[in-house]
Amino acid sequence: MKFTNGYWVVRDGFSANFAAQAYDVREQNGTLEVYAPVKVTKTRGDSLNATLLTVRYSSPMPNVIKVKVSHYEGSYDAGPYFELNSDSSFKPAISISEKEASITSGNLTANVCIADFWKVTYTNDKGRQLTKSESKSAAYMVKHSHPQEHMFYSDELPFMKDELSLGVGEYVYGLGERFGSFVKNGQTVDIWNADGGTASEQAYKNIPFYMTNRGYGVFVNNPGAVSFEVASEKVSRVQFSVPGESLEYYVIYGPEPKQILERYTALTGRPALPPKWTFGLWLSTSFTTSYDEKTVMHFIDGMFERKIPLSVFHFDCFWMKGFHWSDFIWDEETFPDPAGLIKRLHDRGLKVCVWINSYIAQRSYLFKEGMEKGYFIKKRDGSVWQTDLWQAGMAVVDFTNPDACKWYASKLRALLDMGVDCFKTDFGERIPEDGVYFNGADPVKMHNYYTFLYNKTVFNLLEEKYGKGNACLFARSATAGGQQFPVHWGGDCESTFESMAETLRGGLSLGLSGFGFWSHDIGGFEGNPPPAVFKRWLQFGLLSSHSRLHGSNSYRVPWSVDEESSEVAKKFAEIKIKMLPYILEAAEEANKTGVPVLRAMMLEFPEDPSCAQLDRQYMLGSKFLVAPVFSEDNKVSYYIPAGKWRHYIDGRELNLECGKWFTEEYDFMSLPLWERV
Structure with missing residues (x-):
């Protein structure tokens, strides 16, 4: 969701409350708590009529830092919540000085600037900056129905957002099964499941997680509507926002992309092994x-x-x-x-x-049974939510019951x-999105x-x-x-x-x-x-x-x-x-x-810059390079990284000191299928 009109101006109908400084910092039970007013506070009077953001940094496991940015903490959250894992025995290291506060989890550190304007820098164990949240990044945004008198109306729509910087040559990947450009830079991605086929910006599998080729990933812990502006609203930042009064996300360090996935799935769950x-x-x-x-x-x-x-x-x-x-x-x-x-x-x-599927048509014998027992999603008036889209009069099973x-x-x-x-x-x-569930x-x-x-x-x-x-x-x-x-x-x-x-x-x-x-x-x-x-x-x-x-x-x-x-x-x-x-x-x-079994080339060869944007070939496991043929004329262009390779079908062998592009022609009984040897 875009909140600005260009770089400088907030969009009409919105007000912005950007974290301005780390005014007060303290440690509480393994959590670094930062209180950030939205204007620089120099005198006692500056604390009046002021908006204050609370930012908490903690760590559920090594190399993962959890960030929660809140405005009103009295707001009600009915759930649902992702089922996340944590290591209760792990304790991050927290330090606070006059100029900086930090929390270190494994080889990942979040450094919060105290002496100056708002800035949070994420670094690895060698001190290399991975990304940062800086001026006009963390914010409480409000969309107003009555812009002139917004303080006196309760129908305002609040949003929380943050932004993390992108470096030169940094690419963003992931965000679910998306059929547009493989590299997500320049895209607006809304995390909202839809039956949109494979030819649009909609997706069946929306995942509020991305990784970059700079050695880290970001998971936004919100199962609802998360909006990502990936180098789109601001070309050197990824912005993520959610409706409501709080935003929670995790910064996950690798540095290798496989390690990022390993830590992300340690947090959200590993794939079961199919038979x-x-x-x-x-x-x-x-x-x-x-x-x-x-x-x-x-x-x-x-x-x-x-x-x-x-x-x-x-x-x-x-x-x-x-x-x-x-x-x-x-x-x-x-x-x-x-x-x-x-x-x-x-x-x-x-x-x-x-x-x-989980939709029960009105003509199904299960409809009456499910309706009488209260097993379907309901309307606000207590009746069964129904539609004719897909099956006539269908209801939807309520799995919160x-x-x-x-x-x-x-x-x-x-x-x-x-x-x-x-x-x-x-x-x-x-x-x-307006249904009533058994568990509220x-x-x-x-x-x-x-x-x-x-x-x-x-x-x-x-x-x-x-x-x-x-x-x-x-x-x-x-x-x-x-x-x-x-x-x-x-x-x-x-x-x-x-x-x-x-x-x-x-x-x-x-x-x-x-x-x-x-x-x-x-x-x-x-x-x-x-x-x-x-x-x-x-x-x-x-x-x-x-x-x-x-x-x-x-x-x-x-x-x-x-x-x-x-x-x-x-x-x-x-x-x-x-x-x-x-x-x-x-x-x-x-x-x-x-x-994964089917792997992007950058996952298997992160050190090879030529693999960073490849999306017409892949690795099947760690051993096999596959380049499907996408043309009527049987021609295919593909890239092979450095190393020893043998063509799995025709037996040709390559020993490449550096990566090389090939353009070849294959009949229907073959394609580029190379095995690492």
Whole structure:
């Protein structure tokens, strides 16, 4: 959110209260407390009619400093709150002198200037400045409905903000699964989950965390609407703001990007380790296509006949009747023997996934039951919140109600008892911002946080049924901490090279936001992929952590495009099986450290400046460099860092003393796939 008109002037309708100085500083139980008036205080009279900000610095674990900036501390906060971890035995070092106060956590120090104007500098153990909050950074901002007499009206909208500086050549990454530019400099990013596809500034997975190539990351601890101005309002600063009377954020030191992710996921939760079978190829019915058991078995027979390795079969929405989503009852006209069908799929060596969501259509038998028991989000008048957007008259399950969670899980448990192995937890973004929740939670903050409770409920059920290490979701929406419930996929993309590239950018950004596992719809979701797009996307999809064939209104069995697609699918599914030991090593690393399986080049080669902006290639684990082909003419330009490399398909070897760019041409049976040796 922009509060200024240019650099100097505050926007019309706003008033600004910038921290001016550290007037009073003290230590309280391991916390550095700083009292910052918004004007320099020289006399006793300056303390009258004055706004005072309270800034507290503490540390939940080594190399992480928590900052909380508050105005009115009597304001009510109904939650929800991110589930964060801390090391209760760790105590930071705090010192206070005449000119400066500091708090040191591991190799990270926050230095608060006392002798002069407001300035907080974050340095590493060598004294190198990482970033700073300075003049006109920390502030209490107010939007006025009555600008001339704002002190006498209570309908003012308060915001808290802070800004951290960016150095020359400093790039910002992360902020969730974002499909625009990989480097976020110059962007306004609003943390607000939306069902916007992959071709807009909206995102399904908004994460209020970014990292930079200067050795640190920043996590804003607010599950609601966080707005980032990334070198946009002020080109040498990142501003982050939230509505309300307080702002809390964490500065996380690396210095290596992998260490930043390790510490961020230590704070917000590490990705669970998906079972081995999930890393194979998934085949879907697609969304609105016509299918029954005969169709399903025809697809599977076709895959087996063409010797395309297959691990999972997925039933999308219409395994249930239209207008009934979600009632979790198989459409008996299409699938008269679902238990028998699942057994037959298991006998073929396949796992079974079914589509679900947390929206209950009015025609579903669950609607009356959920309404009578109070299991849905409500309106302020106590009635059920409903909409016709997606399913007629649908309600939304209220996961802040423990009984509603048990009720929802009990309906899914019947499917697990039937033999279903995992669930695709679709949606979770279209959540009302004016709803009333069982636990009284703030509906604005619940808009993003809802997906955490939704996916946690389903994931916990799967772990209860199949045991830890054997649970897997295929989820679309997420917020911070959602990485604990893998796998996530990229949502609704178009069937074009451009959409394939934006999908990769989304995956790279999500990986730099703490998510270890990620997938996408091979060939694109919307439309019918041209053969060239489909075959190149097959390569990309089968060289991702998880691989799924899925579409909207057309099938995604490879031969539905052309027979060469079947050959490409077979070859790259076999390559993935051969590479699986390395991929599983990377998966275990993701589980232990938060470092993703599909990695941006800058994550694996932070010392190489040529890797800082690369977004059309990636590392699969630490060993394999993959450069998908995004062109009809089969040409691809890509960069290989210094080192010894061997082409995994054609066996060529390189020994590069320094990084080098290549422009090459590949047929559909190959692409740049280089192994570090």
